[in-house]
Amino acid sequence: MNCARTVREHGLKDVEASIDVAQDSMGAIRSVLQNEGPGRLLPAIPAMAALLGLGAISLWLWLASPGPIQLRVPGADQAPGDGQNGAKGNPALAGRLTVGDGKPADLPGAWPGFRGATLDGISHESATLARTWPTSGPRPLWSIEVGEGYAGAAISQGRVYVMDYDREKRQDALRCLSLADGKEIWRYAYPLPVKRNHGMSRTVPAVTDKFVVAMGPKCHVVCLDASSGELRWAFDLVREFGATVPPWYAGQCPLIENGLVILAVGGPDALMLGVDCESGKTVWKTPNPNRWKMTHSSVVPMEFGGQRMYVYCASLGVVGVSAKDGALLWETPDWKISIATIPSPLILEEGRVFLSGGYDAGSVMLQLKAEDGRFACQTLFKLAPRVFGATQHTPIYYNNQIYGVRPDGQFVCLDTEGKVVWASGPGSTFGLGSFLISNGLIFALNDSGKLSLLEAAPARFNKLADAQVLQGRESWGPLALANGRLIARDFTRMVCLDVSKN
Numbered sequence: 320m321n322c323a324r325t326v327r328e329h330g331l332k333d334v335e336a337s338i339d340v341a342q343d344s345m346g347a348i349r350s351v352l353q354n355e356g357p358g359r360l361l362p363a364i365p366a367m368a369a370l371l372g373l374g375a376i377s378l379w380l381w382l383a384s385p386g387p388i389q390l391r392v393p394g395a396d397q398a399p400g401d402g403q404n405g406a407k408g409n410p411a412l413a414g415r416l417t418v419g420d421g422k423p424a425d426l427p428g429a430w431p432g433f434r435g436a437t438l439d440g441i442s443h444e445s446a447t448l449a450r451t452w453p454t455s456g457p458r459p460l461w462s463i464e465v466g467e468g469y470a471g472a473a474i475s476q477g478r479v480y481v482m483d484y485d486r487e488k489r490q491d492a493l494r495c496l497s498l499a500d501g502k503e504i505w506r507y508a509y510p511l512p513v514k515r516n517h518g519m520s521r522t523v524p525a526v527t528d529k530f531v532v533a534m535g536p537k538c539h540v541v542c543l544d545a546s547s548g549e550l551r552w553a554f555d556l557v558r559e560f561g562a563t564v565p566p567w568y569a570g571q572c573p574l575i576e577n578g579l580v581i582l583a584v585g586g587p588d589a590l591m592l593g594v595d596c597e598s599g600k601t602v603w604k605t606p607n608p609n610r611w612k613m614t615h616s617s618v619v620p621m622e623f624g625g626q627r628m629y630v631y632c633a634s635l636g637v638v639g640v641s642a643k644d645g646a647l648l649w650e651t652p653d654w655k656i657s658i659a660t661i662p663s664p665l666i667l668e669e670g671r672v673f674l675s676g677g678y679d680a681g682s683v684m685l686q687l688k689a690e691d692g693r694f695a696c697q698t699l700f701k702l703a704p705r706v707f708g709a710t711q712h713t714p715i716y717y718n719n720q721i722y723g724v725r726p727d728g729q730f731v732c733l734d735t736e737g738k739v740v741w742a743s744g745p746g747s748t749f750g751l752g753s754f755l756i757s758n759g760l761i762f763a764l765n766d767s768g769k770l771s772l773l774e775a776a777p778a779r780f781n782k783l784a785d786a787q788v789l790q791g792r793e794s795w796g797p798l799a800l801a802n803g804r805l806i807a808r809d810f811t812r813m814v815c816l817d818v819s820k821n
Contacts, residue, residue: 329352336552347393386685392398402408411491411553413615414509418548421495421502424477428802431475432525433572433617435755435800440715442757446803447820450760450817460804461501464477465813466492468536470755471797472806472813474498475526475545479799479806481813482533486520491535493524493546498804501815505548511537518810521615523572523797525580530596532580536568538613540582542596552599554582556613561586563612570661574629576642583631585613590647591631591640602694603645611635630664630672637664637674637685639694649694656680656811662713665721667735671699675708677726684737692732698736707731709737711751711795724749732762732777732797741780747771753798753807762818768809769796770816781803788816 354626449457466484473480479496485508492508513519514537524533529769531545538556543549556562562584574581579602580594590607611633618631620642627642636652658678665673670689675682684699696751707725714723714733720740721733728748732740743749750766760783761773768789774781791809799806803819 334770353594356476374719388784401466405553409539409553409555409558410511411509411535411541412550414507414541414550414553416505416507416548416550419503420503421497421500421504423504424478424497424499426498426804427525427719428804430473430799430801431466431527432473433471433523433797434713438574438619440713440755441717442755442800444800444802448758448760448803448818449820450772450783450788452772452784454786455820456784456788457805458669459788460815462812462814462816463496463501464530464613464810465808466519467515467810467811469647469796469808470520470522470794471523471808472799473524473526473531474804474806476528478504478526478545479815480524480526480531480533482520482522482524482535482537484513486515486519491520491539492549493541493543495531495534498801498815501813502772507543507548507550508541509541511535511539513537513568513800519568519798521570523799525573525575527575527596530575532575532596533754534569534571534573534582536564538562538564538569538687540573540580542580542599551597551739554599554789554816556582556584556586556596559632560584560589562590565613565615566659567615569613570617571613572617574618574641576620576622581618581629581799582615583616583618585611585633589646590633591618591629593642593645598609605638605645605647609635609650616660619666621664621666621672623687624694626689630666632660632662632664632674634660637696639687639696650697651685651696653687653696653698654683661711665714665716667716673714673716673721675707675709675714675723676705676740677708679704680710681706681708682737684735696791706737707733712753715754715756717775720775720779722754722756722762722775724752724754730754730761730773730780732780734777740777743780743782747780747782751793751795753794753796755798755800757800762798762800762805764788764794764798764807766794767792768807770805770807789814 421508470482477498483492490508494506495504522534532542540554542551582592589604591605595602616632618629627641635655639648640652656676669686672685681704686699688695730743752764754763761775763771770786772783772787789809794809795809805816805818
């Protein structure tokens, strides 16, 4: 009973955190069994058993202690991928628009989706940025509370868009905020039970002058009017296209190009979709003969051999799909990650595609070839994880160098032949934090919310400044930068910082 009292005094959140660990372990086991078979699990069985035991002991101790608080038991709501989502039909169609008192900022600049306007993690704006900071760090302009997770911001026309989860009301919520002060302009929320599973929301909306498109944790896709927040259309990818929600929920960020929303569905009859933004009608589907499923990776456009194509890391391989009609142009099973595929393909010149991942995946450089209208794919080189891999965030290709964070947490500069130009060293690690590049500067956030300013140059690792800008944990959400305003987040808080020279 003393143990039970200790658990109660320690708090419900820590017990739930232990349960989350056990759930994550079960998700990992399930993924490995599906993709690699039982033999792959043997080396990891002792560690996984210990983690599962921790969750079970915490749950038993809590239930053994009296008290009015009821534990949120895993499985009380429906598991990811069940296709029902706790409601008949598509709950995203039953959403409600709420208008707030925020106003769009009269400010230029945009970061209109995942990895920015050019989808490469680089801000090409001309705003002059500070190369040094005071001891207190960049000036905070505003901050807000957000639901548990890692969803990053998109910025357009003085508005900030974030896909959030309201745990108290049990609702997905696409929020539109003022870039000036963070006040809410509107939110579109729909009812959806989502249990804690290493956070809930983790995607970035895509925005144009007319539309904003976002994907929720259980693969509900909504298209709203970017100004007013009025619903245009909504999909339930599980119910309507047979998608399977990835472990730890959806991480794919929608792509909008030439009036189409591009979604990698991973359903039985649709690997990828092209959807008309205006009407919500499906323009084309990519067949899925291999039954490859959705991952956390996002779709990336590429030009090669006279064709525009979309490259995607599916569950058991990589594909290139025609941007014209969704036809499958090429595929390779030579890149797959057994537990979680998260980083997106990194496109280089001359038909090269750099792929990187965590969970001992390392990285690979692919080379596309085109002949008589047909495409082929071969591997140029592979790198071991200790040389380079990327557990969470996609590397950035900048001035003929590849910049990213490898699994040991060190920031690394690679050349295009896969050789390490420099590494930050064991004394400067960044964990699973996000990063972007602008004006020759790297903004890099570590797990605990410390923001570092680095030079994006191959000469050497050079840190110009750092500051603690967030006080929470798991500061993993993608950064966004527009007109000298940097938006960062940790597990439960989002902040806007002035990183301009003035």
